[in-house]
Amino acid sequence: MSTQTTLSTATLPDSARCWVYQAATEIPEALVPAIEEALRAYTSHWESHGSILPAGAEILHNRFVLIAVDPRGDSVCGRSVDASVRLMRDLSERFGVDFFDRMQLAYLKDGEVRAAHKDEFAALYAAGEIGDDTLVFDNMVQTLGDWRKNWLKPLKESWMYRMIAD
Known part of the structure; x- marks a missing residue:
């Protein structure tokens, strides 16, 4: 059984599934290593349908956690996705960082x-x-390819624009 020992998502293909969790506040630097x-530990043993899959995770801007897994042409089983959500809930509780406030929208200024x-x-x-040209983070991306191309985009090109255009 092989495992992945790196956090990097750089070697995963564009087709890899991904999830972006945004912290309600900046993640304190002292908490980042833990x-x-x-x-x-989680991504090095991502199991789906009895197989270990290549996976990775990254902390970005001390504000976001990107988790990605390459299903290798198969689907990622719901149980393994549920386990990743449980991991993030556990991290929220353990470190006091809220990763589930979906009402916070992030942008660059x-x-x-x-x-x-x-x-x-x-x-x-x-x-x-x-x-219109303010760069916003679209955490609704579903694949690494989409994340690489569309995670950071001008407000006018995002789903968030509908909230202000009305």
């Missing part, structure tokens, strides 16, 4: 990741704090 170790509640987004737009 979270990385938990992610490494002056090279810094910022987040606002979805209800505040239209007000930020109206005030000029964010604009």
Whole structure:
């Protein structure tokens, strides 16, 4: 049985499934090694349908956790996906970092990741704090290829734009 010992998703193909978890606040630097170790332990033994699959995870901008798995032409079983969600819930509880506040929308401003509640987004737009070309993080991506090409995109090209255009 082979295992993956790296966290990197760089070697996984564009077809790999992925999930992006956004922390409600920046992940403290002191917690990063412990979270990385938990992610490494999980992804090095990602099992689906009785097989170990290539998987990886990364902490990005100290704000996001990217988890990816290459199903190698098969589907990833629901049980293994559920286990990855349980892992993230456990990390949330253990380290006090909320990875499940789906109402926070993240964007780049002056090279810094910022987040606002979805209800505040239209007000930020109206005030000029964010604009059509503000880069936003689309955590709804489902494959690594989509993440590589479309995770960070201008607001006007994202699903979030509908919330402010109305």
